[in-house]
Amino acid sequence: MEKTCKEIEELLVDYADGQLSSDNSERVAEHLAQCENCRKVLNALQRSLELSGIIWTDGFTETENIHIPIQRKIRKLSWRHYAAIAASILLAVTTSIVWRALVKPAEKAPSLIEIERSIIEEGTAAKLLTATDLLASKPHTEALIKSQYEYIVTHYPNTKAAATAKMRIP
Ligand SMILES: [Zn+2]
Numbered sequence: 001m002e003k004t005c006k007e008i009e010e011l012l013v014d015y016a017d018g019q020l021s022s023d024n025s026e027r028v029a030e031h032l033a034q035c036e037n038c039r040k041v042l043n044a045l046q047r048s049l050e051l052s053g054i055i056w057t058d059g060f061t062e063t064e065n066i067h068i069p070i071q072r073k074i075r076k077l078s079w080r081h082y083a084a085i086a087a088s089i090l091l092a093v094t095t096s097i098v099w100r101a102l103v104k105p106a107e108k109a110p111s112l113i114e115i116e117r118s119i120i121e122e123g124t125a126a127k128l129l130t131a132t133d134l135l136a137s138k139p140h141t142e143a144l145i146k147s148q149y150e151y152i153v154t155h156y157p158n159t160k161a162a163a164t165a166k167m168r169i170p
Contacts, residue, residue: 004031008038016045118158125161128152132165146170 008031014020015028032039132148135141145168152165 005035005038008032008035009041012038012042012045016042121156122159122161125152125156125159125165128156129161129165136168142170 008028011020011024011028015025020028032042128148129152132145132152135148136145149165149169152159153162153169156162
C-alpha cells in the first residue's frame with residue numbers, strides 16, 4: 001500500500017504537469033480516486049507548479065534562455081521538477097510564517113508548541129537549503145539561488161541552514 005503511494009507520488013509532478021503517458025495517467029487517476037492522501041499531495045503540487053511558473057516568468061524570461069524539456073517522454077529530474085520541489089517548500093514556509101504571525105502570543109517562556117515550532121523551522125530551513133543546493137547544480141540559476149539563500153537567511157535566522165546559506169551567497 002505504502003509502496004504504491006510512493007510510486008504514485010513520483011509520478012504526480014508529471015501528472016500535474018500533464019506530461020504522463022495515458023497508461024500512467026490512468027493509473028494515477030485510479031489511485032487518486034481512492035487515496036485522499038495522494039490527492040492532497042497533488043493539490044499542493046498543482047499550487048507549486050503555478051508558483052514555479054511565476055518563478056520562471058519573474059526570474060528568467062527577460063534575460064535567460066531556459067530550455068524546459070516539456071515534451072521529453074522520459075525525464076528523471078527535470079528543471080521544472082526541481083523548481084516544483086523548491087516552490088512547494090517555499091509554499092510551506094510561507095504558510096507557516098503567516099500562521100506564526102497570526103498565532104504568536106506576547107512574550108513569555110517558550111511553550112511546547114514554540115519548541116516544536118523551532119524544530120520544524122530547523123527542518124524546513126534544512127529542506128529549503130537542500131532544494132536550493134539542488135537548483136544550484138543547474139545552469140542559469142544564479143539569481144534564483146541567491147534569492148533563495150537570502151530567503152533562508154532572512155526567514156530562518158536562527159537555524160543551522162541559515163548559517164550555511166549565508167556562506168553560499170556569492
Ligand atoms: Zn496514495
